[in-house]
Amino acid sequence: MGPEVERELIRKCKAGNSRFYEPLVRAYEQPGLRLALGMLGNLEDAKDALQNAFVKTYDALARFDLKRPFGPWFFQILRNQCRDQLRSRKARFRLEALDERLELRPADPESGPERRRERAQAREVIWAALEQIGEEHREILILKELQGFRYGEIATILEIPEGTVASRLYHARRALKDALLEMGAEYP
Amino acid sequence: MQERVTHEELMRYLDGEVGPEERGRIERSVEGSTELRRELAVYRAMKDDLQTLKLADGVHHGSIWDSVNRQLTRPIGWVLLVVGALVWAAYGIFIFLTSPVFLLEKLATSAIVIGVLLLFASVIWERYREWLSDPYRDIQR
Numbered sequence: 444m445g446p447e448v449e450r451e452l453i454r455k456c457k458a459g460n461s462r463f464y465e466p467l468v469r470a471y472e473q474p475g476l477r478l479a480l481g482m483l484g485n486l487e488d489a490k491d492a493l494q495n496a497f498v499k500t501y502d503a504l505a506r507f508d509l510k511r512p513f514g515p516w517f518f519q520i521l522r523n524q525c526r527d528q529l530r531s532r533k534a535r536f537r538l539e540a541l542d543e544r545l546e547l548r549p550a551d552p553e554s555g556p557e558r559r560r561e562r563a564q565a566r567e568v569i570w571a572a573l574e575q576i577g578e579e580h581r582e583i584l585i586l587k588e589l590q591g592f593r594y595g596e597i598a599t600i601l602e603i604p605e606g607t608v609a610s611r612l613y614h615a616r617r618a619l620k621d622a623l624l625e626m627g628a629e630y631p
Numbered sequence: 632m633q634e635r636v637t638h639e640e641l642m643r644y645l646d647g648e649v650g651p652e653e654r655g656r657i658e659r660s661v662e663g664s665t666e667l668r669r670e671l672a673v674y675r676a677m678k679d680d681l682q683t684l685k686l687a688d689g690v691h692h693g694s695i696w697d698s699v700n701r702q703l704t705r706p707i708g709w710v711l712l713v714v715g716a717l718v719w720a721a722y723g724i725f726i727f728l729t730s731p732v733f734l735l736e737k738l739a740t741s742a743i744v745i746g747v748l749l750l751f752a753s754v755i756w757e758r759y760r761e762w763l764s765d766p767y768r769d770i771q772r
Contacts, residue, residue, distance in 0.1 A: 461700070461703050461704065464699075464700075464703070465696050465700070468694070468695065468696045468699055469694055469696060472694060472695050472696075476695075490695065493695060494695055494698050494699055494702065497695070497699045498699060498702045498703060501699075501703055565680045565683075566680065566683060566684055569677075569680050569681060569684065570684070584681065587646065588678060588681035588682050588684075589681070589682075589684060593648070594643070594646070594648050606639075609638075609639035609640075609642040609643050609646075609648070610638070610639050610642075612642045612646070613638040613639060613641070613642045616642070616674055616677060619677060620673060620674075620677060623677070630672075630673045630676050630677060
């Protein structure tokens, strides 16, 4: 969906037409679910967070500046919702539940079974390490590596200056590296 | 002399967030430093492994729209219900107060209605406080 179409839909939603919100929900629910799942670690909590974030976003549309892109603003609300949910329920990131929801990206056709097994093992170790590092480190790594956001978008979502993103990523990667080394992983 | 590359610059380089000029400068520094090369290789390998992880697209079958829409439209229903009930209650009170019955009957009826409302409110309040202190309230049955 192009930014112009998004703006038009939001304009109509602002005028009180909630049915124009449907295409926006449909466009952002899959990436939103991935982000929530990455932050919360289980599907039920992720769906709750996503639903609440969409409702909060709709309620806040009146304050939305149409010159800004909708996506990062929505993900910012979703991220805050996930954090609130983690705090209010004293829940913690649950690896087992998340791992069931994972799939490996299509394997390189040239790689053999041994290489694929190695990658699968590396994946398990990485998720275990992600579970060990703090929530703040985990969320920035998920935004960058799993969601593929640019620094500017991450800055909007996390409500931090763009210049801080690189530094946060460095600390997150260092924490992940330490966790991996502690678990006996060898890099590179 | 080699220019020092900060950790932040290294991250921006790794993530492709640098311009051509800065890229050249960092590459020159990396070429000339074993330590930097090793550090970059570690982060690059980690990045590759992280990027092989992907949350399944088909995780959530069906759209969440219906649930969102219910939550968006439900408050309107509640507002209409409450406004309607208030209008009827006000009209009923007006009819009751202006009816030609004895004052004693009016007082007795008012006492019953107010009593029922107070009891109802106290039960709801009690249940709400119990719910707040219930340690198992987030456990799904």
